[in-house]
Amino acid sequence: MTQSAESEFDFELRVCAWAERNWPPSGAHDPDTTALVARQLGTKHRRWDTVIVEADTGALAARARFGPKRLDSDLLGVVRNAPAAWTWYRDALPEPDYPWRYVREAVHRAADRGIVETRQRRNRIELRRKWVYPDWVERVIAIENKPDLTASAARALAGQIEHDIALGLADEVWVATAATDSPIEPVLLEDFPVEAGVLVLGGSSTGDDEPSSSDGASVAWHPRTLAVGERGTRILDRPTGGDHDRSAARFEYASPEWKGEKRLAIAERAYERGWRSYVDTMRPDCRHFELRRDAHERGRDVLPWCAAKERRQTAAECAGSCSSFEPEPPNWRSAAWPIEGGPGSAVKRLLARRRDRRRPDAPE
Numbered sequence: 001m002t003q004s005a006e007s008e009f010d011f012e013l014r015v016c017a018w019a020e021r022n023w024p025p026s027g028a029h030d031p032d033t034t035a036l037v038a039r040q041l042g043t044k045h046r047r048w049d050t051v052i053v054e055a056d057t058g059a060l061a062a063r064a065r066f067g068p069k070r071l072d073s074d075l076l077g078v079v080r081n082a083p084a085a086w087t088w089y090r091d092a093l094p095e096p097d098y099p100w101r102y103v104r105e106a107v108h109r110a111a112d113r114g115i116v117e118t119r120q121r122r123n124r125i126e127l128r129r130k131w132v133y134p135d136w137v138e139r140v141i142a143i144e145n146k147p148d149l150t151a152s153a154a155r156a157l158a159g160q161i162e163h164d165i166a167l168g169l170a171d172e173v174w175v176a177t178a179a180t181d182s183p184i185e186p187v188l189l190e191d192f193p194v195e196a197g198v199l200v201l202g203g204s205s206t207g208d209d210e211p212s213s214s215d216g217a218s219v220a221w222h223p224r225t226l227a228v229g230e231r232g233t234r235i236l237d238r239p240t241g242g243d244h245d246r247s248a249a250r251f252e253y254a255s256p257e258w259k260g261e262k263r264l265a266i267a268e269r270a271y272e273r274g275w276r277s278y279v280d281t282m283r284p285d286c287r288h289f290e291l292r293r294d295a296h297e298r299g300r301d302v303l304p305w306c307a308a309k310e311r312r313q314t315a316a317e318c319a320g321s322c323s324s325f326e327p328e329p330p331n332w333r334s335a336a337w338p339i340e341g342g343p344g345s346a347v348k349r350l351l352a353r354r355r356d357r358r359r360p361d362a363p364e
């Protein structure tokens with residue numbers, strides 16, 4: 001595991017924790033907007049390190065009626081089109097460009113999850129809605145994390161950021177980097193698309209309980225708002241620009257409808273997972289797994305820590321294949337086990353509770 005991979009994972013979690021507490025960076029917090037933060041979300045072609053979904057707080061509470069799990073595109077198609085009165089599902093839902101039986105399966109899944117009502121009449125399945133699916137997503141923000149934003153890292157990132165800007169799937173695209181002793185030199189940003197914002201987070205994480213004196217973040221460059229409601233351009237290939245490269249750029253268009261669906265799918269996944277879902281792929285059941293207060297943000301959040309390695313471990317190395325992995329001893333689990341599990345299960349519950357605090361309760 002390279003030092004850079006270690007620090008990138010650590011940095012990514014710190015960006016998420018910071019964003020959850022402080023977004024937007026202007027400090028102009030609007031109580032009617034809730035920021036949901038998630039990691040590693042995007043499309044088949046592009047995955048962003050950090051995603052922030054700015055949600056209408058009231059509509060987000062209405063979204064909670066549909067349960068904590070994400071609604072995939074099939075379920076969204078059902079709940080968004082379910083009528084107020086009993087209707088045969090083929091009359092109620094838009095004609096799909098695939099067989100109706102898949103729609104019928106989605107209707108049954110929606111009914112099993114209790115988010116629509118169904119009944120059988122004259123051999124036909126009818127449905128009606130329980131609630132209107134709310135329009136809860138206001139803006140989607142994409143952040144690429146690059147703790148060490150050297151000139152060559154900025155150049156390497158510039159191509160990806162240009163893709164994001166041409167597509168316009170997120171309302172804003174940012175690069176988050178770690179503060180250094182020197183200011184960000186304009187030369188670093190020379191090749192950088194001017195539409196992307198640059199956020200600088202203070203200090204480096206040590207895992208100590210003492211808060212850092214350089215908490216917080218500052219904006220080194222403000223982003224431009226992208227045209228998410230307009231047709232976007234997906235760059236498939238572009239010439240390298242070398243003397244021998246005579247190839248043409250290849251691209252395709254992305255319709256506003258496609259973008260709208262993708263944005264909602266990303267928001268639904270962010271709603272389900274939050275950013276603490278790293279614990280699902282790590283080994284909190286290892287005796288060396290700990291949660292320690294972050295040295296930043298006045299230690300208000302907890303991040304994973306490996307007592308064996310005496311540092312923050314990455315999600316990739318914290319696996320059953322880790323040479324230092326040791327299962328938590330059975331007697332750690334003795335009190336309430338197997339109903340509640342050992343400390344590893346307690347860690348998962350703690351992180352799930354922290355995620356749930358961000359999701360308002362459904363109205364009565």
Ligand code: SF4
Pocket residue numbers: 283286287288289290305306307308309313317318319320322323324325326
């Ligand atoms: S020893 Fe390995 S498996 Fe255990 S917490 Fe550390 S990194 Fe994870």
